[in-house]
Amino acid sequence: MKLSFLDPAKHQPLIQEQKIDPTYKELRWKVFLGIFIGYAGYYLVRKNFSLAIPNLIEEGYSKGDLGLALSGVSIAYGISKFLMGNVSDRSDARKFLTLGLLLSAFTMILMGFFPFATSSIAIMFSLLFLNGWFQGMGWPACGRVMVHWFSKKERGVKMSIWNVAHNVGGGLIGPLAILGLAFFNDWHSNFYFPGFIALAIALLAYILIRDTPQSCGLPPIEVYKNEGEVSPEAEKELSAKRIFLDYVLFNKALWFIAVANVFVYLVRYGVLDWAPTYLKEVKGFSMSESGWAYFAYEYAGIPGTLLCGWLSDKVFNGRRVPATIVYMFFVLIAVLVYWKNPPGNPMIDNISLIVIGFLIYGPVMLIGVQALDLVPKKAAGTAAGFTGLFGYLGGSVFANIAIGYIVDAWGWDGGFYVLVMACVLTIFLSLLTWKDEIKRLSTI
Numbered sequence: 293m294k295l296s297f298l299d300p301a302k303h304q305p306l307i308q309e310q311k312i313d314p315t316y317k318e319l320r321w322k323v324f325l326g327i328f329i330g331y332a333g334y335y336l337v338r339k340n341f342s343l344a345i346p347n348l349i350e351e352g353y354s355k356g357d358l359g360l361a362l363s364g365v366s367i368a369y370g371i372s373k374f375l376m377g378n379v380s381d382r383s384d385a386r387k388f389l390t391l392g393l394l395l396s397a398f399t400m401i402l403m404g405f406f407p408f409a410t411s412s413i414a415i416m417f418s419l420l421f422l423n424g425w426f427q428g429m430g431w432p433a434c435g436r437v438m439v440h441w442f443s444k445k446e447r448g449v450k451m452s453i454w455n456v457a458h459n460v461g462g463g464l465i466g467p468l469a470i471l472g473l474a475f476f477n478d479w480h481s482n483f484y485f486p487g488f489i490a491l492a493i494a495l496l497a498y499i500l501i502r503d504t505p506q507s508c509g510l511p512p513i514e515v516y517k518n519e520g521e522v523s524p525e526a527e528k529e530l531s532a533k534r535i536f537l538d539y540v541l542f543n544k545a546l547w548f549i550a551v552a553n554v555f556v557y558l559v560r561y562g563v564l565d566w567a568p569t570y571l572k573e574v575k576g577f578s579m580s581e582s583g584w585a586y587f588a589y590e591y592a593g594i595p596g597t598l599l600c601g602w603l604s605d606k607v608f609n610g611r612r613v614p615a616t617i618v619y620m621f622f623v624l625i626a627v628l629v630y631w632k633n634p635p636g637n638p639m640i641d642n643i644s645l646i647v648i649g650f651l652i653y654g655p656v657m658l659i660g661v662q663a664l665d666l667v668p669k670k671a672a673g674t675a676a677g678f679t680g681l682f683g684y685l686g687g688s689v690f691a692n693i694a695i696g697y698i699v700d701a702w703g704w705d706g707g708f709y710v711l712v713m714a715c716v717l718t719i720f721l722s723l724l725t726w727k728d729e730i731k732r733l734s735t736i
């Protein structure tokens with residue numbers, strides 16, 4: 293699939309030598325801000341359905357049915373992050389990111405304004421599936437901007453800062469729901485209010501983002517950062533088939549991290565999505581206490597991710613695997629504490645949840661970075677999408693559906709055995725890419 297109006301921006305003749313540095317500096321700030329605000333905007337219209345669930349329950353829907361509708365987002369997002377990631381590799385990131393956000397925002401506005409949109413589970417599933425599909429246009433476009441404007445050696449730190457955009461966007465949904473209700477006195481504002489804000493963000497992202505340095509008359513990032521010459525071949529846009537066959541399908545390390553991503557996402561969503569139920573049923577938390585624990589989990593991810601990116605770039609010299617392993621080891625310890633802590637010690641439950649939130653987003657981010665590192669720039673979106681496909685279709689859907697059945701059958705111990713195994717398997721699969729990473733970095 294290829295849409296010509298989305299074609300990568302054309303390369304321009306080099307600007308004057310003395311203007312290169314100031315222009316690069318200014319544009320790097322702008323494009324970074326553009327993808328940060330843009331991706332936070334994507335999360336505003338990805339996660340907001342959950343907040344409308346209590347009102348939909350009052351309209352007569354069951355939790356199970358609404359959970360099914362909600363899974364439409366994860367299923368479509370996983371497939372789309374991969375397929376649209378491939379389209380994104382052959383598209384202008386500025387237009388691609390904006391278009392996806394506009395379409396996603398319009399879907400949410402439609403869900404808020406037209407009663408038929410919430411009149412049955414099938415319609416909600418279809419619209420949320422569509423929304424998940426448009427959502428898949430966000431990450432790959434950000435990845436394309438990242439690999440073209442920031443060099444490999446600075447990517448750990450830059451990606452970790454960018455990565456907190458999704459915590460910022462995800463965390464803002466709650467306050468926006470409160471504000472929307474105050475402004476409009478209508479629970480449907482959970483759909484259209486973030487939708488309107490996302491429209492404004494899409495415009496801002498379009499103003500700030502530029503596809504590649506070469507489309508602004510600048511040299512490639514590797515030349516600007518003195519990280520080696522770039523052959524004209526490396527700057528050619530690739531066909532979908534070449535990207536997939538030459539760089540993805542037979543890329544062993546990429547397969548290892550994609551499968552590792554199943555287990556990382558299983559922990560990310562397995563802990564997050566089930567925290568309110570587990571804390572209420574086993575530890576006796578009230579709904580508002582669980583809500584605060586949930587909020588803390590999400591926001592603890594921000595410093596944890598930043599530290600992880602810094603560790604990877606500065607302490608491990610650009611290596612991703614050691615940082616992932618260290619973080620997952622401590623996630624494992626925190627999961628054990630969260631599991632084994634007897635009821636009646638809420639402080640320990642809260643601390644262990646905060647520690648898991650602090651730690652889990654580091655590996656989530658680093659697997660994305662590793663995917664970008666493992667392929668040429670022109671295949672970045674497809675590679676990241678490939679890991680996302682496994683993370684969402686494997687980890688997230690399993691966390692939503694299978695953990696529920698496992699807990700029903702074997703109690704919470706069964707669910708925790710799954711989470712512990714997921715931590716161990718992430719460490720094991722990461723270890724399988726240890727040598728490959730050392731070899732690859734020695735060639736830079």
Ligand SMILES: O=P(O)(O)OC[C@H](O)CO
Pocket residue numbers: 373431455458656657658660680
């Ligand atoms: O789960 P995703 O696809 O929204 O990605 C979240 C983080 O940005 C991964 O690095």
